[in-house]
Amino acid sequence: MNILVLSHMYPSNFNKISGVFVHKQVKELISLGCNVKVISPIPWAGFPLNIINKKWNKYSKVPYQDVLDGVEVYYPRYIEFPRGYFFDKSGQRMYKAIKNLVYELNQKFKFDIIHSHVALPDGYCGMLLSKELNIPYVITVHGQDFQNTICKNDKLKKSVFKVLDKADKVITVSNKLKNIVSDTNFYHKIDVINNGIDIEDTMVLNNDKALEKIDVLSVSNLIKTKGIDLNIRAINVLVKKHPNIKYYIIGDGPEKEHLLEMVKKYNLLKNIIFLGQLDHKKVMEYMSKCKVFSMPSWKEGFGVVYLEAMLQGKPVIGVKGEGIEDVINNKENGILVSPNNVEELVISIEKLLDDKKYSNYVGNNAKLTVVNKFTWIRTAEKTLQIYNEII
8 A cells, every 4th residue: 555644743854753653653554564655844944044043944954855764755845934824824835835746756656545644734735635636635633733723713723624524534643632523524534543652662671770869750842731830839849748859851842941930939959850852762761760750731632752651660640631541541550630730730749659559550550551552553553444444
C-alpha cells in the first residue's frame, strides 16, 4: 500500500522532536509493509525573515529533502504568517506550494491514500489533493484543532469542519477529543486510536547514577495549560512536611519566567530545579530516577509523555476529563486529580512519596498497561486496518 503522509509537525534539523509521534507511526507502517512518503511543509523563510528572526533563520536551513531512519521526507516551503494571521487560508497556501511535488510523487508511486495529521492546515491541503487526484483521505486530530483552532473564530471553525465533513475517516487520539464534537455531522466517522510509544527507544536499562534524588518530575512545554504552576504550589505546601523534597522541571517555553518568579516568591530555589529542554535519552534517564511523575495538564489531547513515565514503572498524576483518562484507571495504574485542584495534587503526591508499597503497586500496573496496550506497532496496526476499510 502506498501512503502519502502530510504533516507540518515532523522532525527535522530545525526541531528534532517536533511531531516525533507522527514519525514513530510512519516507521511502524513501513515495518508492516507500507510504502510511505512524507511531505512536511515548513514556512518559507527567505530574506529578510532569515536575517531578522532567529526562528525563521533556522527554517531556512532545513533541507528540501532528507531521509530520517529510512523514511523519505520532503520539506517544501509555503507562505505562512507569524502569530497565526490568515490561518483560515493556510490550507490553500499549503496546497499551492506542494501540489506539483505531490503530482510528481503520485506518478511514481500511485498513492492509495492520503493521511493528514491535523485538520488545519494539513487536512485542508489533503482535502484539495484528494479531490484533484481522486484519492481517499484520512485526518488525525491530535488536539490543537478541537481544543484551540475551532474556538478562535467562526472562519477557522468552518474551515476545520469542512475538512472533516469531507474526509473518508477521522481519527482522534483520545475519546476526550472525539466527545468535543459529538453533535457534528462527521462524528460517526471518528475512530479513536491512542498514541503509543517505542519500548526499545523509551525504556531505560542503564541509569545515569550521577543524577541526584528526584521526588517529583514533569516534562512539558512551559505553557499555562500544562499545570506546572500547580505543581509548584503543591511543592510549596509539601515542603513544610518534606523540607528536602526535590521537584525537577524539564522543558522550556513562554511561562518559564513566571514560573521562576513563583519559585523565588515561595523561597523554593533549593527544592525546585529547572533543567530546560533536554534530548529524549536524557529525559528518559531523569524519568527512570524520579519517584512521581506529575503533569496536571488541564488541556491535554492525549499526552505520550505520561506513557513514557509509566513504562519506567513510575506512578503518574494526570487530570480527570483529559485524554490520559483513556489510559489511567484511577488509583490502579495512575492517579487522576480534578483540574486546577492543588489540594488533591498535594494529597496524591504525598501519598505516593510516603507509601512506597502503594507507589510500587501503581507503578508496576502502569508499566504493564503500556507494554500490553500502548505501543506504536499497535497504533500502526489499527491505522492500517482503517486504510484497508476505506480502500
